[in-house]
Amino acid sequence: MTLDTDTDHNTAGATPQAEPIAQVTPAPRPTAAEAARTLADHQSQATLSTLAIDPAGHPFGSVAPYALLGDGTPVVFISALAEHTRNLTADPRASLLIATSNTFGDPMDAGRVTLLGTASKLADHDVAVAKEHYLSRHPRARAYINYGDFSFWTLRVEAVRWVGGFGRMAWCDPDHYRAAQPDPIVPIAEAALRHLNDDHADALLDMARALTGHPDANRAQAVRVDRYGIDLDIITPRGPASVRAPFTSDVTRPGDLRAATVALTAAARKRFNDD
């Protein structure tokens, strides 16, 4: 549950962080494999990189809508007449880059994952399941779902490169990627962040003071939320800090987020009263 990133990259624009001056509640995070799987699960557009036939072996990027099968294996629906399909037919090595957009900040600080593997055209008896997954993400593809030149291909994932943003990145074990559960709250995370910051700034500040080792925090803003907790940017008299408050209850569906946040606020306030 700990973040298995490496730190092979500078943290751009980093400011010195205030250190905790009180006890910190341990705050688990999604693993890189969970983060990668979550990202792939909630997007539907990717760049397919293949090896060109001419110039031979040259890396070639193209647009590829995709859907995931239950174990995270991507499916694409591509035309035999398109460059990437010609390329894959000659050499099945490929990768899919799946990127989120970062509306507010530097795109280099947005999450993305590269799934590397071997592509293969689905046999007729495997098409039905792939088609169902694909059309549920890409209903417009019904317009050409029966075109004779289009077919379903899967990418057997053999390596996973995840980048969470500046300084957060890792190679993930592909088996961990396949076994990981996508975070259920992604669809509501942005609205939840807005709601927390707009209407519950006092609760966020209590979390920061009681649980993150910064009892002197005087401002706290939620910047990210996942099934395991809330990332906060805080201000203290000793400087700013990026901290994390961990949920104390399980979040397995979007509807659990509200109760988890209420419980976390209660835990923070109880700790104040106990101190």
Added chain:
Amino acid sequence: MTLDTDTDHNTAGATPQAEPIAQVTPAPRPTAAEAARTLADHQSQATLSTLAIDPAGHPFGSVAPYALLGDGTPVVFISALAEHTRNLTADPRASLLIATSNTFGDPMDAGRVTLLGTASKLADHDVAVAKEHYLSRHPRARAYINYGDFSFWTLRVEAVRWVGGFGRMAWCDPDHYRAAQPDPIVPIAEAALRHLNDDHADALLDMARALTGHPDANRAQAVRVDRYGIDLDIITPRGPASVRAPFTSDVTRPGDLRAATVALTAAARKRFNDD
């Protein structure tokens, strides 16, 4: 000035088109090289495809903000610690996929271009110009512009694959790409389309009737506009058609679009009166 696409792809969801029944005014379009250059010029985010070191030679996609030099050569600013830079150092073959987003329709019907070429790290005496171009498109990069591990690389463009949408695609001569002028009206095209459809439906219908060979058109909607003309989807008693009305005056800056549209409307109405 004619569209040098090939037709190696089905046109998804195509409905039978009504044929012209009157004289058609010839309607030039941007060449594929112009369209590719225009697209690349107005975007700033791309996918960089490189060849991985491990697994060796495997195509690897990554996020790469870019800027164009005056001849359309892309510049990226990448860290020596990042996978793609390690890859390029071992093998400089690369491509950049630059895609537009299609808010309304199928993403497969949105424009994109793949620039294939050879990457090289800029020598110190070439950095100043690249830095200026890059920072003008990516001001946030100032935060890490002086980091020691980052450097500027250019991609010498050797092949250009352009896809305009369903059924519109071409390989472009890289010299034509370098010589092409980006279309100046892209930044205002969407607003102009909205304005034409909302407030000048009568003018669009007159254009369709007088200039595109469909005097019986009873509805016309502008679906695309470029420096050379307006693409219209029209309805006639004989069925729908996708047609084009060509500007009669030069459009070399955004401010010329309004006058060109007024002149085009006048030409359409004059032709009515002459008939």
